[in-house]
Amino acid sequence: MSSLILDHVNYIYEAGTAMEFAALKDINLVINKGEFIGLIGHTGSGKSTLVQHLNGLLAPSSGNIFFDGADIHDSDFDKKRLRSKVGLVFQYPEHQLFEIDVFSDVCFGPKNLGLDRKEVELRAYAALKQVGLSDEYFYQSPFDLSGGQKRRVAIAGVLAMKPEILVLDEPTAGLDPKGRDEILDQIAKLREETGITVILVSHSMEDVAKYVSRIIVMNRGQIMFDDVPREVFSHYKELESVGLAAPQVTYIMQALKKSGLDVDTDITTIREAKTEILRALKKEPS
Amino acid sequence: MLRDITLGQYYQTDSVIHRLDPRVKLTATICYIISLFIVDNVIGYIIAGLFLAMIIKLSRVPVKFMIRGMKAILFLLIIAVIFNLFLTPGEVLFSFWKLQITKEGIRLAGFMAIRLVFLIMGSSVMTLTTTPNNLTDGMEKLLGPLKRIRVPVHEISMMMSIALRFIPILLEETDKIMKAQIARGADFESGNLIKKAKSLVPLLVPLFISAFRRANDLAMAMEARCYRGGEHRTKMKPLIYQKRDRLAYGALAGYLVLCVILGKILL
Known part of the structure; x- marks a missing residue:
């Protein structure tokens, strides 16, 4: 089934000028169907550049990218089909809205796929439901909505193309904590229901720790870690050295351990931490 | 591109x-x-x-x-x-x-x-x-004498410096929106002239909106710093x-x- 393979991908901005800059250096990745991946990196670490390679918006300076076993930069490869299979939601996606009402804007993607009108509208409706937008907003101008709602509309615009891999570049940037949790919960729910592959790009471990099953950490254009969350967080000292941090829970558990409480430090969520601390306290003969 | x-x-x-x-x-x-x-x-x-x-x-x-x-x-x-x-x-x-x-x-x-x-x-x-800032400073100073005949030299040069300042920003923005729409299956290249012109709508509308949004933010920021035109304004350099x-x-x-x-x- 749909999988993406990146094989020795390099990307250089402004090659041959004084501003030449290697944004990606020898990236090797296999993204399997159904995975929930967090792509973490500091600003300028190359994560946005990387995701633009996944649907062929940028072509690697060297190296290959395979989708379902076919090289996406072969001349006979259908890029349009790829872009419907790998849905990319950009940073601040609400800036791309342009139609007179919410519904037509969401229709834009499926319409570009050349589907008939009924199918387009069905998909748009389903997508808007998937992001949890209620009917009353469908025929409003997208510009009259709140920031969080606009973002949902924009995400629906990509979902309506029925991608098999959904890539979200900082989907929570600029949202308040409540809006952030709502969007992330919605994405997690969507993944459970449809089983699509989700790649969540973020600079905050805290955001993704709760949801993802695999974390890829990028630093200066290279992959630093690629593992399950607990393994990645155990390297919290190294993460700090590149300007990232493990979730606060990790720090608390480490501190508890140091002060003598016998807890398991491989904890990634607050709920796990609670159970673990209670267990340790019970065991402790005080 | x-x-x-x-x-x-x-x-x-x-x-x-x-x-x-x-x-x-x-x-x-x-x-x-x-x-x-x-x-x-x-x-x-x-x-x-x-x-x-x-x-x-x-x-x-x-x-x-x-x-x-x-x-x-x-x-x-x-x-x-x-x-x-x-x-x-x-x-x-x-x-x-x-x-x-x-x-x-x-x-x-x-x-x-x-x-x-x-x-x-x-x-x-x-x-x-x-730098664009230097350029418009120079222009303002060179055209200074025209102030006597009520030409709004300062305002013109301020507008020019803002316009120049925004060229790269808007270019970047265009690039971004273009990519976002391509990711949604938009096609900016093929088709005849009318189809091509039509395909620009999803690019131009967000671009205009973003330009106005930026203009609004900038006006607010200038006002917050008490900008009120060239009168009695001194230069740092x-x-x-x-x-x-x-x-x-x-x-x-x-x-x-x-x-x-x-x-x-x-x-």
Whole structure:
């Protein structure tokens, strides 16, 4: 089934000028169907550049990218089909809205796929439901909505193309904590229901720790870690050295351990931490 | 794809030309352009070319950047050359079908091409070595006397500096929105003219909205800092002529004299 393979991908901005800059250096990745991946990196670490390679918006300076076993930069490869299979939601996606009402804007993607009108509208409706937008907003101008709602509309615009891999570049940037949790919960729910592959790009471990099953950490254009969350967080000292941090829970558990409480430090969520601390306290003969 | 426009893009480095007072560079650019239209013989153009080469050398900007700016006028250049080549009356050298090439035509076309190339390169040197802010500061100061006849010099220069400042930002924004729409299956390349124009709607609407949003934010930020036009506004770095600026004016005057004598009167 749909999988993406990146094989020795390099990307250089402004090659041959004084501003030449290697944004990606020898990236090797296999993204399997159904995975929930967090792509973490500091600003300028190359994560946005990387995701633009996944649907062929940028072509690697060297190296290959395979989708379902076919090289996406072969001349006979259908890029349009790829872009419907790998849905990319950009940073601040609400800036791309342009139609007179919410519904037509969401229709834009499926319409570009050349589907008939009924199918387009069905998909748009389903997508808007998937992001949890209620009917009353469908025929409003997208510009009259709140920031969080606009973002949902924009995400629906990509979902309506029925991608098999959904890539979200900082989907929570600029949202308040409540809006952030709502969007992330919605994405997690969507993944459970449809089983699509989700790649969540973020600079905050805290955001993704709760949801993802695999974390890829990028630093200066290279992959630093690629593992399950607990393994990645155990390297919290190294993460700090590149300007990232493990979730606060990790720090608390480490501190508890140091002060003598016998807890398991491989904890990634607050709920796990609670159970673990209670267990340790019970065991402790005080 | 949209990054190829050099006009209005500053190339960061340190050189004599970079450090010159923007007023000198503005005056020099205008004088240089005028000189290109005064001279009308080969020696004149050789002088103009050497002068330009010297400036480019001094500016330490890679020549590649000047040439990149050239792409934008390539079309204009070709048209100018073709029209001059075929439509100038005079001594016929070749002719085929209804077209004829005259000696005068070749001469004019050649001069026209050189003029255009030098003109763009000359003004590119200015924009590549002067930050937009400096440039408009210089312009404001140069046009200062016009304030007496109630020309809003400060406002004009402020608008220009804002416009210049926003070119790269809007280019980047265009690039981003374009990519976002391509990711949604938009197609900006294929189709006939009408279809192409229509396909620009998803690009232009968000771009305009973002331009207005940015304008709004900027107005707010300016207001928050109590901006209220040029009256009584002082500068953090006032423009003051240095020795090198006076030297540059001297060199410019020398060049102009040379141009007039050799390029116009002598031959």
